[in-house]
Amino acid sequence: MSGPNTDYDPVEVSALDPAAIEAASEDALAAIAAATSLDQLKAVRISHQGERSPLALANREIGALPPSAKAEAGKRVGRARAGVAAAIAARQTELEAERDERILVEERVDVTVPATRRTPGARHPIELVTQRLADAFVGMGWEVAEGPELEAEWLNFDALNLGPDHPARQMQDTFFLDPVDSGLVLRTHTSPVQVRTMLEQEPPIYIVAPGKVFRTDDLDATHTPVFHQIECLAIDKGLTMAHLRGAIDAFVRIMFGEEIRTRVRCSYFPFTEPSMETDFVCFACHGAGAGDAGGQCRVCGGSGWIELGGSGMVNHKVLRACGIDPDVHSGFAFGLGIERALMLRHGVQGMHEMVEGDIRFSQQFGMEV
């Protein structure tokens, strides 16, 4: 049995007055009901349920009561505190539900709204086809060579046996650089890369040289002042026109398919002797020359053949200009326009589509041609 309570403090004990407990409880319940947000409820919890709250302080005073009053006060305070705790828990649940509801509305995501996705780019088909051709030749052991677009007139013309009076040197074909006697032109073909390579490397030489070329043509359905060519050059001992045909056939197979046949016709280029023009059998009419509707084939114009490009055995004058002895080495070269090949292969209607840079044009070709 504990002895009489000597610490009896009437001031503190007055907090245990039933009316005061009731008032503290009502205050707490009113504040809980008035809390309209979880933050407010948190503040209410601290002031009405925390360590310094009236009911917690009253609870602490119970120990100081005489034993006869303890049970009664303990029950009263306990009930009040339990009531407050239950009210806080209930309000907490309510406010959380309200918050969740609000978030569902406020942060609603409409999954049916069309996404603003950035469309992926696409490489231009000219680039794709160039890569494809270069890759195929690299696979056969050839190398890719490059030359500048701003070229020395001598390399673009003279070294290729295009003398000063050659019509290709006239102003209407060539972009000359100011002053006209600067000796510089925008290269009119990729053939000067042949000369550069022969001047720099000892035979054997096997190169492909793709790149931009420039001519003073207006842009129309079949012309553009800036276009692309790919040039091939082989210099070795004992090369003949049979090797040239083999290389061209490999080229055509890569570009137009396995079973495409070729033919050659005599032609003339100052930098090759003999020179020839290569045709391949039309892939649309297979050489028949007839179109679907009974008329002429639209792709080849009815001839059954499509012109591919020029070629020939490298002219001895060119070999000599590049320091190669024609009695020891021989070589062949060919060159063709990429745009033309692309128009044929994919039925591209006109040059405009190819130069305008509209991404939708490139996207049709995907990442492979």
Ligand code: DAH
């Ligand atoms: N350079 C010529 C042109 O632009 C094309 C050409 C013809 C290239 C014959 C060659 C060749 O290498 O042997 O029209």
